[in-house]
Amino acid sequence: MNNKKFTLAQLAEFLSAKVQGDPNIEVTAIVPLQVASAGQISFLDNPKYRKFLAETNASAVILSEEMAEKCPCAALIVKNPYLAYAMTATLFDNKPVAKPGIHPTAIIGEHCEIDNSVAIGPNVVIGDYVKIGKNTVIQPGCIINHDVEIGANCWLWPNVTIYHGTRIGARTIIHSGAVIGSDGFGFAFHQGQYHKIPQIGIVRIGDDVEIGANTTIDRGALGDTIIGNGVKLDNQIQIGHNVEIGDHTVIAAGTGVAGSTKVGKYCRVGGLVGFAGHITITDQVTITAMASVAQSINEPGIYSSGVPAAPFSAWKRNMVRFQQLDSIARRLMQLERKFGEQEQEEESV
Amino acid sequence: MNNKKFTLAQLAEFLSAKVQGDPNIEVTAIVPLQVASAGQISFLDNPKYRKFLAETNASAVILSEEMAEKCPCAALIVKNPYLAYAMTATLFDNKPVAKPGIHPTAIIGEHCEIDNSVAIGPNVVIGDYVKIGKNTVIQPGCIINHDVEIGANCWLWPNVTIYHGTRIGARTIIHSGAVIGSDGFGFAFHQGQYHKIPQIGIVRIGDDVEIGANTTIDRGALGDTIIGNGVKLDNQIQIGHNVEIGDHTVIAAGTGVAGSTKVGKYCRVGGLVGFAGHITITDQVTITAMASVAQSINEPGIYSSGVPAAPFSAWKRNMVRFQQLDSIARRLMQLERKFGEQEQEEESV
């Protein structure tokens, strides 16, 4: 189905690149250097991959000026090869083509404002008072409850659910199974039972956001949950009620952010990280995978916790010792005291 | 769309509250003290927020007798302000209104018993022999396989999937993307391959349960998986086959409970916690976030594991030392032996 074909001249114009070699060479795919064959283009960015350049079978390679003379085939010379790769990949992307219009099986509520350029797929259900901006694509099986606003040029993959009141900016992508605006986890304990606290805030999502498959973002209890512009959320992330994620922060899969926590701008968060509720993380913070973030972080930098896996028997010994750690520390102090060692490094528990 | 308006007199009657000030004051929203403006009502429960009372712009505040004289505006005086807030929020809730009846695009199986008061949305698919109690709402895109029973006054948000045989009590709420009754993870290894063990038990869910978005609850292998009355499960929780969760236990997002584990009543479990399989947790146990629960717990109390994130360089040093922990403990013992220190605190590995 994918019969796309471009000459180096065409790609050079698209990428503002300089052609080295025959501009009439045609390429039909972009693939990694080490697996490329004739008729395909590749790219070189990460220095780790330089070793593959000399022996690549690609017909052309996108690379920097610096690497051009080592290229054994034609080349497209650019300033940022990684970005040029990303742009080239858009040309070979085989994703669905969305035709403007509303599929006859879609069910649209009353008082909606849906631009004529919008593409709404089969079995989509849209509630009342929904607004959808130009060129936005709603794939099959998406359910959008009432009073939702979605900006222009967004793309919702199949089976996304959007609860009532949600606001979504322009150019935002939401992957299948994501749930936006579900109730936050709030209960009042009274006479032996938990009573539900209605979650009457909404979710506000900025422009240029991407939300991964099966990620969940809860609506605010009072006030709103906010996802800033340019935020990228991977799959299976959980965002609690009244959380705020600052602009251009990226979060890897499986991470959870508990209620009312604020994460700053340009943060980078690994996978399976847990954030406690009601804490504040400043801008430019990196959290490595599987860390437990229990307290606010006020200084930019890299933060980590957890211990990497070791062979079982070694782990078991160390793990038992961990349970004795306070005793070990106290006994060490006792020895130090006996022999007059300094204890200035010691903090008491 | 939200044009709700109540006088303090109306709210006082609803909440069994005492009005302090003008009972004819009208309010149109409930919001936090520090952001409230004229025409809005707020509440004060958590002592941390007392500082916001004096300067609130709210037209009225729900609070306790004790705080009433410090209120700068009208007040509704109640015994439990948090519960009164929860009740008031129900009045301003903008969630969808469900009209009784079956949408023409819904597909209903044979031999079903569905009360006339039930509201079934577009594109819902219901199998044979399904029973649904009074006033229950099934939102668009839900799929309910055969032989399922759902009690009265339940609410299923869009795109919920219920496998065959599931039993659900009254007043239970299930959020979008939740999957109830999928197969447990059971295989018999034979001649180099894993052979599927059919999961022929079901899931039984009690009354007044809430199940979060994209949470999954597996059916029993033999016998059933049981979720007690009043249990509240947050988003993206995984409940393995033949697990039992006791009444009124609450579990935060991302937690997993492995097969055949029994969690007691009135437990409180943080997010991203892992429970091993085949263990028993007694009643009234609190597990803090990200803990690893590897063994049964027989005493009520608070249990924790894990180490909070630290700056990367400090973490890296401590993490390497963790891998040396058994060696550290042994060397300490050696020194102690040399100098005749007591070792009674030491347990051998």
Next chain:
Amino acid sequence: MNNKKFTLAQLAEFLSAKVQGDPNIEVTAIVPLQVASAGQISFLDNPKYRKFLAETNASAVILSEEMAEKCPCAALIVKNPYLAYAMTATLFDNKPVAKPGIHPTAIIGEHCEIDNSVAIGPNVVIGDYVKIGKNTVIQPGCIINHDVEIGANCWLWPNVTIYHGTRIGARTIIHSGAVIGSDGFGFAFHQGQYHKIPQIGIVRIGDDVEIGANTTIDRGALGDTIIGNGVKLDNQIQIGHNVEIGDHTVIAAGTGVAGSTKVGKYCRVGGLVGFAGHITITDQVTITAMASVAQSINEPGIYSSGVPAAPFSAWKRNMVRFQQLDSIARRLMQLERKFGEQEQEEESV
């Protein structure tokens, strides 16, 4: 609805078992030894359950030759009682019966090749150029984008989403809410913004695979994400782009595998495990639950990390000491140096 009934003679033929007792005994269910009643069959495999054999009320028990003489009722004697239980459970399985044919509400694209024996449920949406093999069942609400190939005898439970280009082998089972082929998490940072890198690879899934509810498998960036034959993935697993999972590896719920990591064959991975990206795990590796796998593993064996939960006060003391661990180790070394102890076990940080 479940009126299945078998004589021991029938079961013996099905299981290649030897009957001990009356072959005309009829059984209507298979249940655990300790809860069985007359008219039901049970099985004994795990030695832990031997204590229940003498007092079972079952009409018959599936067991090994060795245990036969201790059986208080009729028996079916087999070589592998656990496998025989799995086979017997298939007979009593009450899962939906799928009738060949395409439901009138299903929407099928152009140029599809769908065998006449395929069962496609209500509200299924299938894109163009999709191929589906014999006897495969697609339950309601599944969305399959264009250019997907699904082998024979597969079973997709409701509300599964398959992105374009995905390849799925024969006899593969996919549970509800699973998302196959969503975009991997790839961005090029340029001038203060993250720019999306189109994910133009696909997902290739082998034969005899099972994929749990709400599990997500991302498509490759360039090149493909590969799930080998016989792989079993539990619920809520996240598989990043360009990951490869070797044949017959089993992974428990909630585990995440970051991009480009290769997991070998016959590995066994616990729940809530995190794998870093770009690492390689050899064959026959076992990873225990909640471990953090940060580096490649080249030797088969069992690997672990993490510390089990302890009562809060003990945990808090040890956790504070963990933050002092490097200091503790250095101070111990100082004492050892002072007293001439050997330090050969010490590795420097």
